[in-house]
Amino acid sequence: MTTTNIPVIQGPLRGSYFDWRSWLFWFIMAVWSIPLLWLVSMSLRFNEDILAKFEVIPSRISFRGYTDFFSDPVWVGSFINSISYTTINMVLSVAVALPAAYAFSRYTFSGDKHLFFWLLTNRMAPAAVFALPFFQMYQAVGLFDTTYAVALAHMLFNVPLAVWILEGFMSGVPKQLDEIAEIDGYKFGRFFVMIFIPMIRAGIGVTMFFTFMFSWVELLISKTLTGPRAMPLSVQMSTTSTAAGLDWALLSAAGVIAIVPGVIVIWFVRNYIAKGFALGRV
Amino acid sequence: MLSKRKNNKAWFLVLPVVLVVAFTAIIPLMTVANYSVQDVLSPANRLYVGLDFFRAIATDPAIIAAFQRNLIFSTQILLIEIPLGIFIARLMPREGWKAAAALVIVAIPLIIPWNVVGITWRILARPDVGLLGVTVNQFRPFDIGNTPADAWVTMVAMDVWHWTPLVTLLVYAGLRSIPQAYYQAAAIDAASPWSVFRFVELPKLRRVLMIALLLRFMDSFMIYAEPYILTGGGPGTSTEVMSILLSVLALIQFDLGKSAAFSLIYFLIIQVFSFIFFTVLTLDERPGATKKTKRTVIHKRDDAVDDVTSVEGGRS
Numbered sequence: 001m002t003t004t005n006i007p008v009i010q011g012p013l014r015g016s017y018f019d020w021r022s023w024l025f026w027f028i029m030a031v032w033s034i035p036l037l038w039l040v041s042m043s044l045r046f047n048e049d050i051l052a053k054f055e056v057i058p059s060r061i062s063f064r065g066y067t068d069f070f071s072d073p074v075w076v077g078s079f080i081n082s083i084s085y086t087t088i089n090m091v092l093s094v095a096v097a098l099p100a101a102y103a104f105s106r107y108t109f110s111g112d113k114h115l116f117f118w119l120l121t122n123r124m125a126p127a128a129v130f131a132l133p134f135f136q137m138y139q140a141v142g143l144f145d146t147t148y149a150v151a152l153a154h155m156l157f158n159v160p161l162a163v164w165i166l167e168g169f170m171s172g173v174p175k176q177l178d179e180i181a182e183i184d185g186y187k188f189g190r191f192f193v194m195i196f197i198p199m200i201r202a203g204i205g206v207t208m209f210f211t212f213m214f215s216w217v218e219l220l221i222s223k224t225l226t227g228p229r230a231m232p233l234s235v236q237m238s239t240t241s242t243a244a245g246l247d248w249a250l251l252s253a254a255g256v257i258a259i260v261p262g263v264i265v266i267w268f269v270r271n272y273i274a275k276g277f278a279l280g281r282v
Numbered sequence: 283m284l285s286k287r288k289n290n291k292a293w294f295l296v297l298p299v300v301l302v303v304a305f306t307a308i309i310p311l312m313t314v315a316n317y318s319v320q321d322v323l324s325p326a327n328r329l330y331v332g333l334d335f336f337r338a339i340a341t342d343p344a345i346i347a348a349f350q351r352n353l354i355f356s357t358q359i360l361l362i363e364i365p366l367g368i369f370i371a372r373l374m375p376r377e378g379w380k381a382a383a384a385l386v387i388v389a390i391p392l393i394i395p396w397n398v399v400g401i402t403w404r405i406l407a408r409p410d411v412g413l414l415g416v417t418v419n420q421f422r423p424f425d426i427g428n429t430p431a432d433a434w435v436t437m438v439a440m441d442v443w444h445w446t447p448l449v450t451l452l453v454y455a456g457l458r459s460i461p462q463a464y465y466q467a468a469a470i471d472a473a474s475p476w477s478v479f480r481f482v483e484l485p486k487l488r489r490v491l492m493i494a495l496l497l498r499f500m501d502s503f504m505i506y507a508e509p510y511i512l513t514g515g516g517p518g519t520s521t522e523v524m525s526i527l528l529s530v531l532a533l534i535q536f537d538l539g540k541s542a543a544f545s546l547i548y549f550l551i552i553q554v555f556s557f558i559f560f561t562v563l564t565l566d567e568r569p570g571a572t573k574k575t576k577r578t579v580i581h582k583r584d585d586a587v588d589d590v591t592s593v594e595g596g597r598s
């Protein structure tokens with residue numbers, strides 16, 4: 001797509017004369033990162049210091065939390081488990097949600113409103129409601145304690161979310177686009193893959209981020225559906241926290257490590273969010 | 283704008299989603315409904331009790347109090363997070379490495395596992411060794427373990443810290459999708475920054491705001507891991523929300539019937555509230571709604587012209 005640079009009359013959100021906005025923003029971000037920096041600082045301190053004295057900057061530093069994490073196959077394995085079910089879930093959720101979101105944004109069909117709301121209701125179900133029946137169901141079909149069980153179970157709340165977000169982005173693309181493509185002789189499949197999906201890549205990026213995120217942080221369902229083989233990182237952490245005497249340094253180190261994949265995903269998605277969709281600005 | 287076409291073949295596009303969600307939702311929900319009306323004494327010995335469990339739940343003073351706390355909590359965090367999220371999103375840099383860095387920093391709280399959020403804030407709020415606790419203690423006594431109000435404020439602060447980024451990200455994505463032409467038109471009309479926000483941005487943000495509002499309502503109403511780890515529901519029962527009660531009933535006391543009835547009531551409450559939000563917020567999308575200003579109509583037409591050129595340009 002070619003960008004003709006219209007001499008832009010700067011919107012109120014752009015331009016250098018609003019410098020105070022940028023200062024205010026970074027100030028807020030600095031305040032916002034305090035809990036996070038606190039977590040990082042905890043992960044670098046000695047266990048006996050963490051609960052014994054108050055200090056903003058650690059007086060002595062230990063990397064024991066991190067070395068313990070990486071030298072223990074249980075911790076590393078749980079990390080890999082989390083990555084795999086989150087990825088499976090993300091790909092499957094977006095794949096099934098794309099055509100559905102298109103249908104909702106473009107057509108009316110019998111029962112569409114009810115179906116859409118029914119989908120959303122699944123996003124509203126407290127995880128505790130499903131914990132027990134999921135346990136029984138996945139045990140019955142032999143998927144218990146596999147990453148697939150968690151990936152499938154998380155689709156409960158991620159698929160409705162994906163449909164919802166994608167539908168919003170798709171509705172922002174004018175329907176004339178579809179009509180013109182049809183007049184130009186594009187088959188639906190080709191139009192969808194070649195024209196429509198690139199058009200809403202911002203939406204897909206945002207959706208992938210959110211499905212990743214909700215699957216990555218969820219605790220109760222992944223805890224219920226896994227045993228020792230497929231145990232995810234967050235569950236491994238909560239088993240540590242129930243043991244007598246918490247290993248705060250290891251726990252915080254695991255917390256810091258648990259943030260890393262998310263940061264990587266955001267880094268990929270940032271372009272999609274940042275570009276927005278090009279329509280109207282071409 | 284062309285209206286949506288009636289096409290029942292669209293069901294084929296929706297089918298995969300329906301199958302997946304049916305498998306993950308309907309079957310488990312049927313199990314729950316089944317448990318809710320019988321007292322399972324042993325796998326072979328069940329007693330049909332009808333609606334007794336529902337009655338017991340609906341009249342339980344602890345659950346009613348937890349329900350009220352949930353309601354107050356959700357109201358408070360929505361009132362803080364939605365305006366704050368919009369405010370931060372509008373401040374965010376839009377171009378270059380600063381925009382990228384800002385996005386990453388804003389989104390980080392969202393990808394921290396919920397138990398880690400709870401653990402972090404529990405230490406952070408400790409009056410003896412935590413940064414927040416020690417700081418507040420300089421001005422007034424602060425004790426999250428013994429003062430209900432302190433525990434409550436910490437829980438709200440934790441949620442604001444944890445979830446405002448969600449609102450910010452959604453609003454930011456929404457803002458990015460507003461064509462520059464809208465701002466140009468506003469600039470030509472010498473619109474004040476407030477009018478630009480009110481008449482250009484806010485209408486365009488309605489969809490993302492609806493998503494943000496509903497998501498935040500649902501999730502704050504179901505909140506579990508963070509307050510559970512932060513306060514365990516205490517001091518006393520001052521931060522005991524419904525999901526903490528439910529998980530005790532279902533996973534610790536293992537009271538299948540009562541917890542199933544509680545689950546269904548809980549689920550229903552969230553659905554009713556969300557339905558009200560959803561209906562109110564989509565009111566003017568209904569057929570017959572004609573709340574369109576002249577300006578938007580003009581812009582829409584401009585859009586259409588742009589669209590035609592863009593598609594032709596893309597093809598050549």
